[in-house]
Amino acid sequence: MKKLNKFVAVIEVTLIVLMSIIAASSLFGSSTRSIMLVFGLIITGVLTIVWKNWHPEVFSFIVLFTTVPCVLRHNNVDLLARVMSHSTVGISTTLIESLGLAFVTIIGYLMLKTLNAIQIEHRELIDSQAEKNEIRSVTHDKFIAVSILVFFSGIISILVALLSNSLATGISTYLSHFSGNIIAVGLGILMLLAACLYWMGRTLKS
Amino acid sequence: MLSKRGLTLLAVSGILFTAGAIFGNIVFIAMSLPPFFLFVLSVVLIPPHRITGDSPEIPKKLWIGQEFVFTRKIIIDGGVGAVKIFQKLPDEMELLEGNNLKILWKWWGTETVEITCRLRCIKKGECAIPPLQWQTDNVIGTSSQGRIGEVLETIAWPRLLTPGQIKSLPSIAVTPFPLADIPRVGIPSTDFREIRGYVAGDPVKNINWKATARRQTNSPLVNEYEKEGKKAVLLFMDVTATAQAGNSLDSLLEYAIEATSNFVLYFSNRGYKVGLAINSMPPLFFYPDSGRRQTIMILPKLNQLKPDTNTVPLIEVIEAFSNNVLNFDPLSIIITSLDGDTRNALPDSLRKLKTYYSRRRRFPILMVNITARDMIPQPPDYESSIPSLMSLWARPRVRSISSSGISIANWNPKRETFRTMMSRQVKRR
Numbered sequence: 001m002k003k004l005n006k007f008v009a010v011i012e013v014t015l016i017v018l019m020s021i022i023a024a025s026s027l028f029g030s031s032t033r034s035i036m037l038v039f040g041l042i043i044t045g046v047l048t049i050v051w052k053n054w055h056p057e058v059f060s061f062i063v064l065f066t067t068v069p070c071v072l073r074h075n076n077v078d079l080l081a082r083v084m085s086h087s088t089v090g091i092s093t094t095l096i097e098s099l100g101l102a103f104v105t106i107i108g109y110l111m112l113k114t115l116n117a118i119q120i121e122h123r124e125l126i127d128s129q130a131e132k133n134e135i136r137s138v139t140h141d142k143f144i145a146v147s148i149l150v151f152f153s154g155i156i157s158i159l160v161a162l163l164s165n166s167l168a169t170g171i172s173t174y175l176s177h178f179s180g181n182i183i184a185v186g187l188g189i190l191m192l193l194a195a196c197l198y199w200m201g202r203t204l205k206s
Numbered sequence: 207m208l209s210k211r212g213l214t215l216l217a218v219s220g221i222l223f224t225a226g227a228i229f230g231n232i233v234f235i236a237m238s239l240p241p242f243f244l245f246v247l248s249v250v251l252i253p254p255h256r257i258t259g260d261s262p263e264i265p266k267k268l269w270i271g272q273e274f275v276f277t278r279k280i281i282i283d284g285g286v287g288a289v290k291i292f293q294k295l296p297d298e299m300e301l302l303e304g305n306n307l308k309i310l311w312k313w314w315g316t317e318t319v320e321i322t323c324r325l326r327c328i329k330k331g332e333c334a335i336p337p338l339q340w341q342t343d344n345v346i347g348t349s350s351q352g353r354i355g356e357v358l359e360t361i362a363w364p365r366l367l368t369p370g371q372i373k374s375l376p377s378i379a380v381t382p383f384p385l386a387d388i389p390r391v392g393i394p395s396t397d398f399r400e401i402r403g404y405v406a407g408d409p410v411k412n413i414n415w416k417a418t419a420r421r422q423t424n425s426p427l428v429n430e431y432e433k434e435g436k437k438a439v440l441l442f443m444d445v446t447a448t449a450q451a452g453n454s455l456d457s458l459l460e461y462a463i464e465a466t467s468n469f470v471l472y473f474s475n476r477g478y479k480v481g482l483a484i485n486s487m488p489p490l491f492f493y494p495d496s497g498r499r500q501t502i503m504i505l506p507k508l509n510q511l512k513p514d515t516n517t518v519p520l521i522e523v524i525e526a527f528s529n530n531v532l533n534f535d536p537l538s539i540i541i542t543s544l545d546g547d548t549r550n551a552l553p554d555s556l557r558k559l560k561t562y563y564s565r566r567r568r569f570p571i572l573m574v575n576i577t578a579r580d581m582i583p584q585p586p587d588y589e590s591s592i593p594s595l596m597s598l599w600a601r602p603r604v605r606s607i608s609s610s611g612i613s614i615a616n617w618n619p620k621r622e623t624f625r626t627m628m629s630r631q632v633k634r635r
Contacts, residue, residue, distance in 0.1 A: 076230030095232070102237040109218075110244055117211060117347065121288075125309060134309045138288055141311030145286065145345050149247050150240070157239035165232065203249055 016045030056112035209347035253287035298333035438534035444542035580620035
């Protein structure tokens with residue numbers, strides 16, 4: 001606790017509070033139970049991530065589990081139709097609202113994951129007796145780099161999600177005219193995916 | 207190499223995508239995209255990997271206590287990420303100023319950094335400064351590492367007194383220290399000692415014409431012969447006592463070696479026959495001889511001595527060297543410490559040594575007691591009086607040895623140099 005980077009800790013707490021409020025309100029709306037859940041999630045997050053410096057997977061999984069009833073309402077394949085029809089939890093949201101909820105959850109998790117790594121590295125650097133101003137500078141610059149990368153990943157993801165949503169109908173209508181070639185198109189896309197993976201593998205190796 | 211954090215991102219993305227595919231849920235599929243794109247972006251942003259630097263020069267020969275500045279310039283290129291540069295230092299060196307660890311975050315472009323440390327040589331022996339180590343990490347922890355430069359080797363020697371630092375005039379000394387004693391040096395014998403350069407006053411018959419022709423020097427070389435009635439000095443180095451005090455950085459043995467080396471050099475330069483016995487395992491004996499050859503033979507061996515608790519009792523070494531004591535009637539110098547655990551064995555050894563001399567009021571034996579009390583780190587509060595207590599505790603033992611006719615020279619290496627201690631010994635009535 002003593003070797004905590006206060007700036008990173010404040011960001012972590014802010015993210016925990018934000019994720020807790022959004023997750024709780026997606027489950028119970030604006031009721032008393034929602035407030036209790038918010039406090040429960042905040043305490044869990046602060047204790048596990050900020051206090052104990054554990055990995056943020058535990059907290060993020062609880063948050064994701066809380067948002068699941070709301071997200072599952074947008075299933076196209078209704079595997080849980082019987083369960084969901086009797087469900088009393090999870091507010092009904094539009095697709096855009098659910099996407100917003102999903103992005104806050106996942107971006108929050110990614111930020112917490114990288115900030116946790118920054119905290120661990122910060123502690124290791126203090127133990128290795130590096131200069132204080134160097135540690136501060138590295139932590140600050142790394143936080144900026146992480147924020148930029150997570151921000152761009154979010155932007156790209158939103159663009160891809162919106163584009164795929166609008167293009168999906170058009171492409172499927174177009175492909176329906178070439179029902180005989182659907183296997184060839186599928187194979188082509190698979191090959192493209194394989195090529196991408198191969199390139200990534202080569203880059204990582206080098 | 208794919209990092210654990212990178213694998214976690216891929217796994218999270220895969221799980222969410224699978225859930226989205228099973229339920230036909232666009233929200234889950236959308237959730238799987240940010241971790242995937244973060245992973246891809248992190249892979250594209252490779253950590254810095256082109257790191258080069260210079261190999262600085264360090265002195266080939268160092269003295270214990272010598273300080274020098276060590277600087278390395280490093281150029282970092284390619285990639286974005288955290289860079290950690292570490293210069294490992296050998297055990298023989300102490301960092302006085304600067305930091306041998308440098309960390310920085312590198313954005314695009316080329317960065318130049320410098321590691322500057324002020325080092326001090328604290329232990330004798332061969333030492334090597336290893337190559338500079340670097341490690342770089344990108345945002346998701348993909349790392350690369352390497353080394354820069356070559357191993358820089360040097361040899362550290364004990365501090366040796368330069369000739370003429372302690373001068374003495376022939377007179378009667380307070381202590382049986384021969385440098386203040388009236389020397390009994392007789393005429394040159396026919397025993398060859400060494401070849402040296404011609405000095406004004408040397409007899410022409412001593413010029414070695416063959417050696418002069420062979421060396422092709424401007425000044426002739428002359429043969430030097432041993433002189434009759436030469437005085438001898440026998441040194442006994444007590445490794446058992448000196449190896450026990452101190453720590454890996456500051457050991458009493460280092461100071462014992464410094465004292466022994468200086469005694470050897472000092473008396474050899476003045477033409478004395480110098481012999482040395484060390485109670486290491488196995489014991490080392492250098493039989494009394496004079497000239498530079500003896501110095502050249504002893505000093506490297508002393509430089510190789512390492513602290514070892516497995517030693518031979520000092521009394522056995524004295525017994526083995528007894529013939530030389532009887533033949534030469536030398537000044538015996540024992541380099542030891544009363545702060546070690548051998549304080550009970552030491553009086554027996556001294557008693558044994560005294561039996562080889564004829565009975566007289568003051569024996570030509572000098573015990574150099576290297577005090578370790580100031581080498582103990584000062585603990586706070588009530589424990590801070592430990593050095594004073596150690597001093598009081600050793601006092602009766604010092605008095606007992608002194609009253610038995612043995613001269614004692616106390617040397618506290620933390621408070622005075624060896625030269626100061628030697629100067630104190632040559633005072634006269």
